[in-house]
Ligand SMILES: Nc1ncnc2c1ncn2[C@@H]1O[C@H](COP(=O)(O)OP(=O)(O)O)[C@@H](O)[C@H]1O
């Protein structure tokens with residue numbers, strides 16, 4: 001399957017990872033790497049082994065539980081964020097008054113780093129899942145909003161004239177032209193949103209949490225357990241790559257008309273379907 | 279003015295008036311007079327070319343006929359109806375193919391039918407036939423981005439045919455193509471309009487193309503946009519591309535140049 | 542007739558719309574104030590969730606003019622963010638330039654960049670705080686780490702997207718690699734590069750604030766958290782508002798420099814610049 005081509009290139013060039021890790025390990029063993037700052041890869045590996053394979057219990061849960069909690073909080077926040085963002089965008093696209101007088105608040109609001117609101121969010125939503133979900137929502141709603149709006153308002157005079165002369169109604173125009181035409185921007189917004197949602201979730205866990213990879217990271221770091229900290233970082237990188245890959249694959253599947261490979265794939269599929277149907 | 283518009287052409291071979299303009303004027307904003315006092319009378323089955331330098335109001339005239347913009351004064355009538363809104367009995371083609379990137383060629387051609395009802399097998403057959411007519415047999419399931427510029431315009435033409443409209447308005451449809459492709463498409467358009475017998479208003483800034491295709495050439499001059507002259511082209515149809523080198527053809531070219539040059 | 546979104550936002554002058562903007566703003570504020578006064582059963586809860594705008598204004602007055610508490614923290618956060626943004630930008634642009642100049646480097650850096658993009662880099666915060674302490678440098682380091690990515694991507698994209706014909710023209714003129722780089726690539730990438738700087742600044746603020754939340758001696762993150770702990774939400778809102786206002790000013794300044802720097806994209810500036818250069822050349 002081609003859509004994961006970046007993962008393939010990732011493996012193809014993984015040689016550079018191996019070299020870097022080997023040099024790092026060698027330097028730690030025989031040189032003078034201060035392992036208080038940077039633990040050697042084998043120690044991080046050992047920690048990962050004990051977390052993932054031996055299923056060591058830390059902070060009242062296994063690594064899988066922390067992983068799941070983070071992913072779940074992120075997903076819920078992301079769902080809220082895109083719902084809010086795209087709803088606002090559609091309102092702004094179809095109502096000029098709204099676009100002129102209300103949408104600018106979203107833009108000004110975005111100047112404040114959403115993260116700055118964290119203490120207030122904890123005060124309002126407490127130490128449970130709600131505060132993580134709320135921060136994730138808050139930091140991730142803007143990209144879907146601004147991208148969907150830009151996509152829907154993309155200048156498209158010729159297509160409008162075409163649809164008018166073939167007698168399309170407003171809703172036919174929306175579903176057949178405007179919306180698909182906006183999809184590349186919409187998905188770019190979703191990809192940004194999903195990574196920021198993860199970021200928001202983890203930051204909220206720093207503040208206060210009983211579960212999640214963010215709190216693991218913080219506890220390990222404060223105990224100056226660097227192998228543990230780096231192991232949590234690797235876990236987060238895995239989580240990030242997972243989320244990123246899902247977003248990327250969905251993007252390539254749905255907005256297939258951007259690259260030659262996607263076009264070829266769908267074109268062949270449609271032709272085959274025709275032959276089956278007679 | 280070198281010559282005033284001749285009003286005495288022999289139009290007997292064509293049907294009744296389909297498109298009529300009386301003193302049509304269009305002013306954009308307060309000051310830009312894109313079209314001033316245009317009079318025209320286009321008969322059923324006629325092919326009219328509209329030539330003139332860019333900015334002289336050709337597209338404006340076309341859009342007024344299509345009902346895409348509102349006139350400032352005067353009257354535009356299509357089939358004896360005053361044009362007040364976009365009309366679906368008119369098919370249009372633009373300089374850009376305006377294809378939906380996420381649809382295959384045939385799905386693009388089917389678009390006009392979708393606006394009216396659910397797609398039937400009949401629509402599909404018709405779309406296949408339209409694509410075949412424009413020389414795209416075998417490319418039905420290619421996406422626009424997998425086709426060359428000339429082929430994309432052919433899809434646009436097939437889509438126009440699919441509308442079943444008997445009035446076709448074309449705004450520099452081959453303007454963005456190279457000379458060779460343009461010439462080939464001219465020949466095919468000649469054949470296709472011959473088959474369809476549609477009334478066509480064809481905008482171009484290429485004098486050869488205008489004359490080769492048309493029964494009459496309307497020459498426009500700018501600032502403000504005016505129809506300066508209407509010239510009859512009496513070559514038999516179907517025409518061979520070689521007429522472009524004939525003496526008569528070149529006389530008409532001179533005539534058009536004179537009109538454009540004297541303004 | 543036209544489909545409703547086809548109408549591009551009409552250009553109505555600010556002079557005409559400003560009264561409506563102010564009116565809407567005023568209405569929102571009044572609703573907020575009334576909600577605080579009458580919308581809750583319990584006044585403590587009301588002040589907790591939606592502190593009164595009038596109180597927030599008073600808090601602003603207090604922290605900016607009377608007690609002057611905010612300045613120290615504001616300066617601290619801005620210092621961290623701007624230092625972090627500068628370092629991050631330098632690193633990001635440096636990597637991007639190296640990647641455009643060397644194909645090998647480009648190949649080998651690619652998986653690292655994907656990894657960097659996918660990892661929530663801000664999560665390194667606790668490590669930095671634990672190792673570098675509560676002061677300036679942990680925050681600067683975190684800000685730089687989150688900030689480098691925008692300038693990297695934008696600079697790289699800008700430098701790679703150079704017009705091929707222009708490049709051939711430069712080669713035909715016998716331009717050196719160095720000359721082509723500065724006079725063509727860099728100049729035509731300027732618009733994206735400058736957008737990258739803005740991205741860097743925005744994310745650097747996030748980095749600085751997170752480091753402050755984790756643990757710091759001063760900064761807006763600390764101040765806002767303190768106000769929340771003391772349950773003086775009007776002050777917390779005032780703190781947030783100060784970040785917004787000064788952030789907004791900073792971005793406006795950046796926009797202005799951006800606009801001046803890339804003068805060839807603007808008709809008015811183009812005229813002015815052409816006039817200036819004519820005068821400079823002594824041609825009247
Ligand atoms: N929507 C519009 N608003 C303002 N001016 C327009 C608009 N459309 C066309 N014009 C102006 O009207 C004149 C004629 O335009 P057009 O009909 O497009 O010319 P042509 O198609 O012959 O090149 C030009 O000067 C053009 O700038």
Ligand SMILES: [Mg+2]
Pocket residue numbers: 333336337338449
């Ligand atoms: Mg035109």
